[in-house]
Amino acid sequence: MKKLITTSLLLSSAFLLHTNEATAQxxxxxxxxxxxxxxxxxxxxxxxxxxxxxQANRPGSPTTGLLIYQTxxxxxxxxxxxxxxxxxxxxxxxxxxxxxxxxxxxxxxxGNPAIGPFFFSPVSYQTPxxxxxESNTSGASLxxxxxxxxxxxPAACTITKLRLTARVIxxxxxxxxxxxxxxxxxxxxxxxxxxxxxxxPVAVGSSATNLATGSVSLAAGDAISYQYTQTNQEPTNSYxxxxxxx
Numbered sequence: 001m002k003k004l005i006t007t008s009l010l011l012s013s014a015f016l017l018h019t020n021e022a023t024a025q026x027x028x029x030x031x032x033x034x035x036x037x038x039x040x041x042x043x044x045x046x047x048x049x050x051x052x053x054x055q056a057n058r059p060g061s062p063t064t065g066l067l068i069y070q071t072x073x074x075x076x077x078x079x080x081x082x083x084x085x086x087x088x089x090x091x092x093x094x095x096x097x098x099x100x101x102x103x104x105x106x107x108x109x110x111g112n113p114a115i116g117p118f119f120f121s122p123v124s125y126q127t128p129x130x131x132x133x134e135s136n137t138s139g140a141s142l143x144x145x146x147x148x149x150x151x152x153x154p155a156a157c158t159i160t161k162l163r164l165t166a167r168v169i170x171x172x173x174x175x176x177x178x179x180x181x182x183x184x185x186x187x188x189x190x191x192x193x194x195x196x197x198x199x200x201p202v203a204v205g206s207s208a209t210n211l212a213t214g215s216v217s218l219a220a221g222d223a224i225s226y227q228y229t230q231t232n233q234e235p236t237n238s239y240x241x242x243x244x245x246x
Contacts, residue, residue, distance in 0.1 A: 025038060025040070026040070027042075028043075029042035029043050050069045053069075054073075055073045055217070058070070058085065059080075062080040064080060065080065073219065074087065084214070087158055151223065153223070154220060155220050158218065159185065159243050159244070159245040160213060160215055160246065161211060162195065163211045164209065164212075165209040166200045167207040168200070168203060168237055169204065169238050179230060179237070181198055181239070182228075183195060183227070185226055186225040192214070193214050194213075194215075194216050196212040198210045200237055218245075
């Protein structure tokens with residue numbers, strides 16, 4: 001009789017274990033997790049603590065959908081979308097994007113390639129690239145060019161897109177040679193992974209554009225500039241560089 005009771009209990013335990021594996025739901029603070037949830041946490045006065053880490057300590061090979069809280073370089077929640085880490089923002093936010101328009105300087109030498117770096121206005125920037133000298137005049141020399149300047153970021157943000165557009169304008173010498181232009185974003189004098197490249201058109205009035213994506217985190221006070229290269233400077237082009245982010 002004792003043996004029969006023992007066997008019955010073992011079978012009952014195995015049945016319950018099989019049932020738990022089949023439902024695969026976990027309830028924390030509740031015995032009735034919601035049917036739509038794999039895990040249902042019910043609590044008051046306490047929350048769920050997501051793993052916290054610096055940007056340098058983020059997982060090297062993350063899976064899509066992985067969530068972390070980054071403690072530096074624009075702190076906040078970040079999720080991996082399959083190709084890059086992106087900041088989690090509030091869908092209800094009604095903030096108006098900040099738009100800043102600034103001129104850029106670029107010397108012109110007819111018939112020759114243009115190799116930067118060149119820089120945004122209005123804050124002066126001088127060699128070596130790693131050092132900022134805000135008191136320098138905008139006419140300071142940089143690699144043989146003048147008007148070398150950068151732009152100081154007024155608030156923390158993350159640049160995610162660089163849009164480069166070229167439009168052919170009257171003037172210069174029309175040639176049949178291809179004119180490939182590349183613009184690379186610099187942060188505090190150091191190159192980033194965000195760049196755009198286009199093959200310029202030839203006919204006056206025609207245009208070309210390219211949108212590049214990436215992720216460059218900026219803090220208030222960081223300086224952004226760009227390296228600008230052309231295979232030649234004909235025909236004459238007007239360039240527009242647009243940075244987008246959050």
